[in-house]
Amino acid sequence: MILCLVDNDPVSLEALTFARRFGEVEALVFGDIDVGGYVARARRVVHARLDEYAPTAWAQAVLELEPEIVVAPGTDRGHEVLAHVAARIGAPLAANVIDASVDSEALQLTRQRWGGSLLEEARLTGTPKLLTVAPHAIDAEPSGITTTVEDFTPTLGDEHFRVRVMRREEPAAGTARLDSARVVVGGGRGVGSKEGFAVLEELAKLLGGAVGGSRVVTNLGWRPHSDQVGQTGARIAPDLYIACGVSGAIQHIVGCKGAKRILVINKDQNAPIVARADWAVIGDLHEIVPAIVAELRKNGA
């Protein structure tokens, strides 16, 4: 059986789409995401004690089905659950795969290292084969197949609930989420100070977007780390990323690869990020960003 773990996030639908290349896929669905049109058979996990996320319980549900191939989204939970599956049975786990094909008994795969700034071609043998799919490696696309959904209740004991979510803190109302924002206004060292971000905030607000930043600005305490874009921060996929005073180090670029378009504001025409941009304004962001804000206001935005 080829099993795909499905959580309540869009990356799970990408993973489902990816998994179909191995053959007929069954979805193991945690939560209430709709997988209609993606797979012929979906099992919705139903368990009295699984009202909240519990990594080893999820891993046990996967193991109980004795799959030959397991695909999961390359998210915090996808990586965590598959690492537990892998550790339990002593099998390897290939994380952040972007391409794979079956070659007799083996899988030939390409996976991301260094957050995606380097790729590794590898060969995975043995059973089961475990892999996570890197976010935004492919688009989610239903195949149009008719999906039957059934309930599945794994056999779980106390030992599977040693670690679980005890409570949650919801985001403050109205906070724009970086990873799903349509527009991200990013600031780097060039912004110069914590206060310098006020005008970036304003621009983001006018465009209905979120503010992000480089590691330099989170390390300097100008922005909280949750705003960081890059290898050790968030992966963004907006329609437009506006990068202000960001040089475009490889570790930053891997975080904004999912952006459809990039507009750069930088005083250095040779900054690496300019070569990745669709549009650039060369000059001092402290003059340019306020001018853009003023122009938007003039246009009644």
Added chain:
Amino acid sequence: MKVGVCVKRVPETGARITLTSDDQAIDTSLLGFTISPHEECAVEEALRIAERHGGSTTVLTLGPAAASEQLKNAMAMGIASAVLLETDGGDWSAEATAAALAEAMRAQPEPFDLLLFGNEAADSGDYQVGVRVAHTLGLPCVTGIKGIEIDDGRLTARREAGGGWEIFELPLPAVVTVKEGINLPRYASIQGRLRAKKTPIERIQPQPRASALETIRLVVPPEHETHVEVLGAGADAAQRVVAVFRELGLVGL
């Protein structure tokens, strides 16, 4: 409280990564070495926990003899002792790394109460060594943590999720993998550097083992060089920028 922290020596890559001619490794001839930002934060968190709750700290690494540089750096920040699992420098799989680390931890005269890891290593990005060590040692484990509190033998861990937070509770001893943002790491002091220089490193010869995930070669991904349209230099470009917003449907016509 005895806290252990695991770090990995990785090259400090610049704006472009260059490979060796056989495509098996990064060409490090011109590069310095470091550890992942996540692991710097794990080291800092170990120090803060030991400062708050009392106890000792140990840093462990599996790598070549040169990885003693990363151990010394952690000791310069304040970690008390260090263990080097010395290899010939080749890449070890996540399974082999975890097995060797777990064995070294077991061999310690006193067991660890808390083991901290990075969420993922900067180079391999395998997202699993911490979880594997937890299983081998039979400890509870949680990953991707950006906040730790310890009270009365229980650990509360915070993970960012959907813009909010998921809060886990674990009994100690436990394994926690952390992400950058949990703290801002301190700099090493001069006294710290002097002390680190003098502190001996415990050395272990770990046993390698094969993995069913075999690297064939590394590939530098093709760069998406875009065609850049320069909209102007300075504030007078604002009109053209807004025209782009309009074209993308981000603002009304």
